[in-house]
Structures are given as C-alpha cells and as structure tokens.
Amino acid sequence: MVLVPDLLITGGDVVTMNTRREVLLGGAVAIQGDTIAAAGATGELRARWPGVPELDATGCVVTPGMVNAHQHLTGDPLARACIPDDIASDEAIFQWSVPLHQAHRPQDEELSALLACVENLRNGVTTVVEAGTVAHPGRVAAAMLRAGVRGTVGTWGWDVEGVPHSAPAWEVLDRLRAVVDAYPAGGLVEGRVTLVGHGLASAGLLAGAADLARETGAGLTMHMSPGPADAEHYLRTTGRRPLLHLADLGVLGPHLLLAHAVWLDDAEVDALVGSGTAVAYCPWAYLRLGQGVTRAGRHAEILTRGGRVALGCDAGNAGDAADILRAAALAAGLAKDTAMDPAAIGAPEALEMATIRGAEAIGMAGRIGSVEPGKLADLVVHDATGPQWSPRGDVAQQLVWSTDGRSVRDVFVGGRQVVRGGRCVTVDERALRAEVTQASADLLSRAGIAVRHHWPHVWSN
Numbered sequence: 001m002v003l004v005p006d007l008l009i010t011g012g013d014v015v016t017m018n019t020r021r022e023v024l025l026g027g028a029v030a031i032q033g034d035t036i037a038a039a040g041a042t043g044e045l046r047a048r049w050p051g052v053p054e055l056d057a058t059g060c061v062v063t064p065g066m067v068n069a070h071q072h073l074t075g076d077p078l079a080r081a082c083i084p085d086d087i088a089s090d091e092a093i094f095q096w097s098v099p100l101h102q103a104h105r106p107q108d109e110e111l112s113a114l115l116a117c118v119e120n121l122r123n124g125v126t127t128v129v130e131a132g133t134v135a136h137p138g139r140v141a142a143a144m145l146r147a148g149v150r151g152t153v154g155t156w157g158w159d160v161e162g163v164p165h166s167a168p169a170w171e172v173l174d175r176l177r178a179v180v181d182a183y184p185a186g187g188l189v190e191g192r193v194t195l196v197g198h199g200l201a202s203a204g205l206l207a208g209a210a211d212l213a214r215e216t217g218a219g220l221t222m223h224m225s226p227g228p229a230d231a232e233h234y235l236r237t238t239g240r241r242p243l244l245h246l247a248d249l250g251v252l253g254p255h256l257l258l259a260h261a262v263w264l265d266d267a268e269v270d271a272l273v274g275s276g277t278a279v280a281y282c283p284w285a286y287l288r289l290g291q292g293v294t295r296a297g298r299h300a301e302i303l304t305r306g307g308r309v310a311l312g313c314d315a316g317n318a319g320d321a322a323d324i325l326r327a328a329a330l331a332a333g334l335a336k337d338t339a340m341d342p343a344a345i346g347a348p349e350a351l352e353m354a355t356i357r358g359a360e361a362i363g364m365a366g367r368i369g370s371v372e373p374g375k376l377a378d379l380v381v382h383d384a385t386g387p388q389w390s391p392r393g394d395v396a397q398q399l400v401w402s403t404d405g406r407s408v409r410d411v412f413v414g415g416r417q418v419v420r421g422g423r424c425v426t427v428d429e430r431a432l433r434a435e436v437t438q439a440s441a442d443l444l445s446r447a448g449i450a451v452r453h454h455w456p457h458v459w460s461n
Contacts, residue, residue: 003037005030005052006415010042012057012381015395017064017356017370021348023395029062031377034414039371059385060409061395064370065126065150065378066324067358070221070259070280070312072131073113073140075101078440082451083317089227089289092317096449101134103447108439109136113143115436116322118424120313121149123323123405124380126413129221129280129312129362131259132156132194134165137179141189148418148426150368150378154194154221155179159205169205173212180218188414190218197222197259199233203249210251219255219363221280226260227291243268243277252277257362259312262286263296269305278308278361281353283330285318293334300335300345303353310358311350323405328354332400347400381410383422 007030014027016039028045030037030052038045046052075097076083083096104112113130120128128151133140137155144151157172158165180191193213195201201209201222213220224230224242234242244267246252252275259280261272272279279302286293303309311327313319319327328350335344352358359369367376384392388402411419418426444451 003032005032005037005049007031008042008045008049008052008054009057009062009379009381010046010054012060012062013384013395014039014062014371015064015351015399016372017352018372027062029371029377029379031379031412031415034376034416036371036373036375036377036379038373055381055410057381059383061382061384061399062371063124063380063382063399064355065368065380065411065413066124066354067127067310067362067364067369068120068125068313068322068324069129069257069310069358069362070131070282070314071116071120071128071322072315072318073116073128073143074104074109074133075112076316076318077112077116078108078436078443079449080316081320082444082449084452085288089291090229092289096317097315099447099449100443103443104135106136106139108443109133110139110143111435111439113140114147114427115432116316117144117147117149118427118429118432119322121147121411121413121418121424122408122422123321123325124382124408124411125322125324125405126150126378126380126411127359127362127364127368128152129192129257130154130194131221131223131314132196138182141183144189146426147424148188148413148416150188150376150413152190152192152219152221152362153179153183154192156194156196157205158196158200159202160200163200169202169208172205173208176209177212177216180212180216185217192218193220195220195222197224198230199237206246206251207249210249210253210255213255214253219257220251221257221259223259224261225263226286226289228263228296231263241265241268243271247271247275254278254363257310259314260286261299261302262291262293264298269298269302273302273305273307276308278310280310280312280361281331282312282314282319283327283334284320285314287330288318288320294338297334297338299331300339303345303349308357308361309353310361311353324354325399325404328400329404347394347396350400351396377412377415379412380408382407383409
C-alpha cells in the first residue's frame with residue numbers, strides 16, 4: 001500500500017538539521033499522519049504526490065520544532081513581570097515563588113501551564129521539558145495536551161527535615177512512579193522522574209530517583225548549581241561538590257538532565273562529560289537573577305568537549321520569555337564574549353542546541369529535532385519576508401542573530417497545525433487572556449503579595 005501524504009509544505013527553504021545539515025532551497029516537506037514522509041525539492045514531491053493539499057511556504061524558512069529543555073509551567077506564569085528584578089534569587093524563591101505555589105489551586109495549575117504552552121508554541125517551541133509542578137501534574141498535562149505541545153511532565157517531592165510538605169523517600173518515589181505510569185513513553189506528553197534538586201533530597205531519594213529513571217526509561221531531571229549555594233551546601237554536608245556527590249551515588253549518567261550546572265569546577269565538568277549527563281542551559285535566567293554565568297559558566301566548553309547541552313527558558317520571572325531563539329543568541333554571545341574569541345561557538349552550534357542536539361540531550365533525537373523521513377512532523381514555518389530577513393544571508397545566522405520567535409508563522413506538532421498566521425489555533429487566545437488576568441489578581445491576593453511598581457502608575461481618562 002502506498003501512503004499518500006496529508007499535506008505538503010512547499011516552496012520554503014528547509015533547514016533539515018540532518019547529519020549533513022542540508023538546507024533545501026525552495027524545498028518541501030510531506031506530512032503523513034504524525035510523521036514526515038519526505039523532504040526534498042518542491043517539484044519532486046508535487047510530481048510524486050499530485051493533488052495533495054499544500055501549505056505555501058514561499059518566502060519562508062522551515063525548521064524542525066525547537067526544544068525547550070527546562071520550562072516552569074506553574075507558579076510564575078500567572079505573575080509575569082511581578083517578581084522584582086532587583087532582589088536575590090533566594091528572596092525571589094521564598095518571598096514570591098513559594099507563596100505563589102502555596103496559593104495555587106488546581107485550576108490555576110492548569111491555566112498557568114496552558115498560558116506557558118501557548119507562548120512556547122507561538123515562538124516555535126514544539127517540545128517542552130516541564131521543570132516540575134508541586135501538586136497537580138495531571139492538570140499540567142491536561143493543559144499541554146489541550147495546547148498540543150509535545151513534552152514531559154513531572155511532580156516535585158523532597159524528603160529533607162525541616163521543610164514544609166516533606167515526605168519519606170519511598171512516598172516521594174511512589175508519586176514519581178505514578179506520573180511515569182500515567183503518561184507512558186510514546187504519547188504526546190510523557191512522564192519524567194523530576195526532583196527539585198539543590199539540597200532538597202537525601203542520598204536515598206537521589207539514588208532511588210536515578211534507579212527509577214533507568215528502570216522505566218523515563219529519564220530524570222532536576223536543578224543543580226545555578227549559583228554557588230549548592231556547592232557550599234554539599235561541601236558543608238557531604239565534603240564533596242554536588243556533581244561528585246551525585247557521581248558517588250550513581251546518579252550521573254545518560255538518563256539525567258541537569259538544569260543549570262553553572263558553578264562547576266574542573267572535576268565536576270570531567271564527571272559531567274564523562275558520564276554522558278545532559279545539561280539544560282538557561283542563560284537568560286542567570287543574567288536576570290545575577291547568578292554569575294559570565295564568571296563561572298562553562299557550557300561552551302562542555303559542548304565542544306562532546307557534552308550534551310540543550311537550551312531552556314526556565315521561569316516566567318527568571319528567563320522571562322519562552323523563546324528558544326532568544327536563548328540561542330545569548331548562548332552564542334556569552335560563549336564568544338567570555339572567551340574573548342569570535343571563533344567560539346556561534347550560530348550553527350546554537351541552532352543545533354535549539355533543535356537536534358537539544359533533542360539528543362533530552363533523549364528524543366530518534367523522534368524529533370530534524371526534518372527527516374520517519375521523524376515526527378514537528379515543524380516551524382518562519383516568515384522570512386520581514387526587514388530582519390532582508391537581504392537573505394546565512395540561514396543559521398539570521399535565525400539566531402537577526403530574528404526570534406516573532407517571525408514564527410505556522411507550527412505543526414505531530415502533523416497537527418497548532419499555530420497559524422502567528423496565532424495559536426488550539427486555544428481561544430482572547431478568552432485565555434481574560435481568564436489569566438482575573439486569575440492572576442486572585443492568586444496574588446490569596447498569596448498576600450502586592451506588586452511593587454518601579455514607577456508610579458496613574459490612571460488617566
């Protein structure tokens with residue numbers, strides 16, 4: 001039986017991100033079901049499948065969907081631009097984020113996640129690794145499915161003494177397993193073993209989570225060392241730096257995606273690269289929070305040494321914008337500037353981290369990250385007719401340095417169109433905006449938080 005595609009995306013320059021990194025000028029992509037059936041010349045694919053419906057991408061650039069390897073979908077999205085940008089990260093967490101999470105109702109979790117998913121999709125992000133929700137992973141997964149974004153979901157837990165809502169390690173592991181069982185591999189949303197990280201897990205919980213990740217194949221993600229505090233904690237409590245402590249416990253390995261990993265010493269970088277542990281690098285968050293990435297970050301070195309590095313956008317009051325192209329440009333710029341070397345990683349490597357290398361880092365390179373037959377049809381059509389695209393030069397440089405998510409016109413996830421003409425079509429955006437406005441005011445009121453404005457706000461008629 002010869003399968004006939006459902007749609008041809010025609011006439012665009014297709015950035016395949018295949019092993020040869022071919023760019024098909026005036027190319028086409030054939031979608032059959034949820035899969036890419038072919039990529040090639042427009043005339044060739046039209047001749048092979050005459051009469052198939054087409055989406056005209058003339059004057060556009062077609063890329064694989066972007067990968068956001070670390071995105072908080074709850075808490076901050078309903079308080080966007082409310083957490084001050086002139087306070088330390090500890091104050092932002094304990095005076096703002098924790099009260100917000102405690103005041104979240106189940107419907108807030110779902111609404112917050114829906115808003116964040118729509119933003120990701122509109123910026124060309126088709127796969128999101130959710131960074132961990134506190135209480136209602138099912139509501140977060142429901143929002144992801146409603147928006148139509150691909151991704152993983154997890155739930156947090158901790159077992160250290162003196163921390164609110166702490167639970168024994170076995171209870172936390174049972175909750176983690178329940179999420180993985182509820183959202184098995186192969187679905188649009190998959191469960192992932194998810195810990196807060198930092199200093200909020202005993203050795204038993206860390207080792208147990210790693211065992212669960214390896215046993216189920218779901219993978220493990222957690223935070224570590226965005227600033228110097230984690231190193232200070234682990235040196236004080238274990239006599240070892242964080243990643244060496246994790247190595248001793250058998251936690252490091254290809255199953256692990258570490259968010260941040262900014263403040264590492266030589267031995268930790270060696271352990272990270274040697275173990276195949278992946279990193280979700282969220283450069284905007286470290287600049288926003290003043291965590292010292294220009295002083296301590298070694299992500300470019302990790303990448304050039306063969307390490308697995310993806311990009312992330314973190315939280316609504318840390319990375320602020322769920323736009324991986326913005327993160328890609330910053331990652332390349334920081335690499336060049338901190339090394340004072342224009343030959344350091346640039347646009348091609350940054351775009352790889354946003355697509356195929358990002359997919360590899362999160363364990364999905366066999367399914368997403370490039371435009372190749374047999375892979376899932378996660379595709380982005382970028383409108384390349386604006387002034388930032390004129391004249392046309394190197395496509396990687398224009399995607400990374402000249403533009404961002406605002407050029408995104410159309411987005412497909414698994415062959416389903418979720419963004420058309422720059423608008424999300426799976427969600428009523430106007431209704432969402434109204435609902436979010438009211439929910440945000442209610443949430444801040446319940447949390448007892450008054451937003452501080454830098455300048456006086458004066459009503460005018």
